[in-house]
Amino acid sequence: MQTDSSATNMNSGGVSQNTYDAIVIGSGISGGWAAKELCELGAKTLVLERGRNVEHLKDYPTMNHNPWDLPHRGSMTREFLDKNPLITKAAGFGEDTAHFFIEDADHPYVQEKPFDWIRGYQVGGKSIIWGRACQRWSNYEFTAPARLGYGIDWPIRYEDIAPWYSRVERFIGVCGNNDGLEAMPDGDYLPPFEFNCVEKELQRKISEHYPDRHMIHGRWAQVTEPAEIHLQQGRGRCQARNMCMRGCPYGAYFSSVSSTLPWAQRTGNLTIRPFSVVHSIIYDEARRAASGVRIIDTNTHEVTEYFARVIFVNASALNSTLILLNSVSDRFPEGLGNDTGLLGKYVAFHNYRGSVGGSYDGPDDKYYYGRKPSEPMLANFRNLGKQDTDFVGGYMAFMGAFRLRADGNTVQEQIGGPYKDGLTEAGEWGGYMYMQGETVPKATNKVSLSKEAKDQWGIPLLVTEVAYDDNDEKLLKDFLTQGAEMLEKAGCRNVEQRDNNWAPGRDIHEMGGVRMGNDPKTSLLNKWNQLHHCKNVFVTDGACMTSTGNQSPSILYMALTARAADHAVREMKRGEL
Numbered sequence: 001m002q003t004d005s006s007a008t009n010m011n012s013g014g015v016s017q018n019t020y021d022a023i024v025i026g027s028g029i030s031g032g033w034a035a036k037e038l039c040e041l042g043a044k045t046l047v048l049e050r051g052r053n054v055e056h057l058k059d060y061p062t063m064n065h066n067p068w069d070l071p072h073r074g075s076m077t078r079e080f081l082d083k084n085p086l087i088t089k090a091a092g093f094g095e096d097t098a099h100f101f102i103e104d105a106d107h108p109y110v111q112e113k114p115f116d117w118i119r120g121y122q123v124g125g126k127s128i129i130w131g132r133a134c135q136r137w138s139n140y141e142f143t144a145p146a147r148l149g150y151g152i153d154w155p156i157r158y159e160d161i162a163p164w165y166s167r168v169e170r171f172i173g174v175c176g177n178n179d180g181l182e183a184m185p186d187g188d189y190l191p192p193f194e195f196n197c198v199e200k201e202l203q204r205k206i207s208e209h210y211p212d213r214h215m216i217h218g219r220w221a222q223v224t225e226p227a228e229i230h231l232q233q234g235r236g237r238c239q240a241r242n243m244c245m246r247g248c249p250y251g252a253y254f255s256s257v258s259s260t261l262p263w264a265q266r267t268g269n270l271t272i273r274p275f276s277v278v279h280s281i282i283y284d285e286a287r288r289a290a291s292g293v294r295i296i297d298t299n300t301h302e303v304t305e306y307f308a309r310v311i312f313v314n315a316s317a318l319n320s321t322l323i324l325l326n327s328v329s330d331r332f333p334e335g336l337g338n339d340t341g342l343l344g345k346y347v348a349f350h351n352y353r354g355s356v357g358g359s360y361d362g363p364d365d366k367y368y369y370g371r372k373p374s375e376p377m378l379a380n381f382r383n384l385g386k387q388d389t390d391f392v393g394g395y396m397a398f399m400g401a402f403r404l405r406a407d408g409n410t411v412q413e414q415i416g417g418p419y420k421d422g423l424t425e426a427g428e429w430g431g432y433m434y435m436q437g438e439t440v441p442k443a444t445n446k447v448s449l450s451k452e453a454k455d456q457w458g459i460p461l462l463v464t465e466v467a468y469d470d471n472d473e474k475l476l477k478d479f480l481t482q483g484a485e486m487l488e489k490a491g492c493r494n495v496e497q498r499d500n501n502w503a504p505g506r507d508i509h510e511m512g513g514v515r516m517g518n519d520p521k522t523s524l525l526n527k528w529n530q531l532h533h534c535k536n537v538f539v540t541d542g543a544c545m546t547s548t549g550n551q552s553p554s555i556l557y558m559a560l561t562a563r564a565a566d567h568a569v570r571e572m573k574r575g576e577l
C-alpha cells in the first residue's frame, strides 16, 4: 500500500465523487459532535466508522429484556470468558451489553506494560455504553500543570470553553444542581435526581465536619425533564430504570445514535460510512496540507480514498494517535504533524483504584423508589489554589448510599429460597465512595506502533507502555485515608478501604498522545485543536488532552469539538483552510 499518495484515487468513482468539505473519523461521543456541528454549519460531511451501523431503538436488542429473557441471566459463558479476559473486565459488560463492546480478538494490541484498552466499535462508539457523568473542568485544572510545575500549560482557560460547555449541556441534556463551587463550575442543568434519605444525611454530616468538602448531586447526561430541544430530537424523560448501557427506549440518556448523528442527518449534509477502518491520513506535499483519508472496507478489504478540506480525528484517544502515527509521508516520516517526536507520548488516564465503604445504621422504615442512573459526587478539594499535599493533582469521588436486600444483595438477581425470602424484607444500609484521580502525563507513558505485528487490515498494532507512578500511589493513599475518615464522620461503621490494583486503562478515560499547547516544540495541537504543522487536521477527542484533571472527560471533548468545528468552518469561509 502506498503511504503518500496525494494523487491516487483507488475508487473508480473518481475524486469528485469522493470529495466532501469535511471528513470525521469515528462516530462516537466526539465524532458525533463534530458531525452535528459541521453539518449544521453547512459543511458536507463524511463520517468514517470502522464498526457496524447502529440505529437508535432498532439496534438495541436487549433494551426491554427482563433477566429471564437473557439466555444466561446476564452472565457470560465460560468459553466466552476464557476467550475474552480483557473486555469482560469492563464496567457494565454483560450478556445484555456485550454486543456494544469489541471482543479481545477483534483488535489486538501489544502490552509492553499492562494496560486494559476497553473499546466499542460501532456507529455511536462508546457513547452507547458510557457512564454519562458530566462535570465541567474548572480553571484550577487548566492552570495547575504549569502553575505547580507538573506539565505544560493548557492553551485555553475555562472562560474559552465555558460557552461551549453550555451549548453541549443544553443539547445533550445534563441533569445536576448549580452548587456555586469554584472547583466544579455550574452549568446549564436539568433537575437532578434526588438524594435518598441516607445520602441526605451523608451530605449534611460531611458539610458539618468539612466546610471545604462538597457532596453534590450527580451531573449526568440524563434527560430528567425534557426541554424543547430534546423533544425535537425525539428524546423523552428518564424513567430511572438504570439499564442505559443497553440503549434507551426513551432516548433519555445522551448517545451519538440517539442525538447528534440523527440531528446531523436531518441537515442533508451527512454521509456515514460504516465498516470503514481508517488506515491513514493522506498528506499532500504540494499543498502542505492533508488532502484526505485512506480507508479499508472491513467486508471487502477494498482500499478507498476520500478527500476533504478539513479532517476531524475522533477515533478515541489511542486510535486517533494510532492513525496519526500510521500517516507517514516524505514530509512526516514519523507520523502526521510529528516533527518533535512527541506523538504518542504523555498518555495519561484516571486513577480509579481506591474505594471505601461501610454500613450505616437505619433508618429501618425507609426505602427509595426506582433505580437512579446517577450517583452523588464529591468535588475535588485537593491542591486547588496551591499544592497542599505531598502529591500533585486532585481527585473527585462518586459516592452514595444504598439498602441491601435481607439476603445481603442489592440488584443481582438470583434463584432459590434465600433469594425469595430476601425479596420480602430490606436489609442494612450502606455508604460508599470511589475515586477518580488525576494522573500526571509523562513522556515515558506512551503508545507507539509495533514494527512487526499487524492487524487483519495490515495496520501496525498499537504498543502500550503506560504505568502508575509514585504520585499516583500517594494520591491513592490520601483518598483512602480521607474517604474512610469522611464516611466515618458521616456515621458509617466498619468502613473498609480497598485498592483494586487495576491496570491503567480499565478506568476507560485514556487521554493524551497528541496534546494541545501553545508551543509547537512541546505540543502537537494548537488552541483550536489543529495540528501545529498540518492545520487542516483537527484532533478533538481525548488524544488532545494536555492533562487529565479529575472530572469525567467526555463532555470536555464534546465542548472542544464544537469549538473546533466552529473555528474550522470560519477558517474555510475565509479561505484559510
Ligand SMILES: Cc1cc2nc3c(=O)[nH]c(=O)nc-3n(C[C@H](O)[C@H](O)[C@H](O)COP(=O)(O)OP(=O)(O)OC[C@H]3O[C@@H](n4cnc5c(N)ncnc54)[C@H](O)[C@@H]3O)c2cc1C
Pocket (backbone or CB within 6 Å): 025, 026, 027, 028, 029, 030, 031, 032, 048, 049, 050, 051, 090, 091, 092, 118, 120, 121, 122, 123, 124, 125, 126, 127, 129, 130, 131, 132, 133, 134, 276, 277, 278, 279, 314, 315, 316, 317, 319, 320, 323, 508, 509, 541, 542, 552, 553, 554, 555, 557
Ligand atoms: C463503561 C464506560 C463508562 C464510561 N463512563 C464515562 C462517564 O461516566 N463519563 C465520561 O466522561 N466518560 C465515560 N466513559 C468514557 C467515554 O466513553 C469516552 O471518553 C468517550 O466515548 C470518548 O469519545 P470518543 O469520541 O473519543 O471515542 P468513542 O466514543 O470510543 O468513539 C470512537 C469511534 O471511532 C471509531 N474508530 C476507532 N478507530 C477507527 C478507525 N481507525 N477508523 C474508523 N473509525 C474508528 C470507533 O469504532 C468508535 O465508534 C466511559 C466509557 C466506558 C466504556
Ligand code: SF4
Pocket (backbone or CB within 6 Å): 222, 237, 238, 239, 240, 241, 242, 243, 244, 245, 247, 248, 249, 250, 251, 252, 253, 373
Ligand atoms: S435509566 Fe433512564 S436513560 Fe437509562 S435506560 Fe432507563 S429510562 Fe433510559
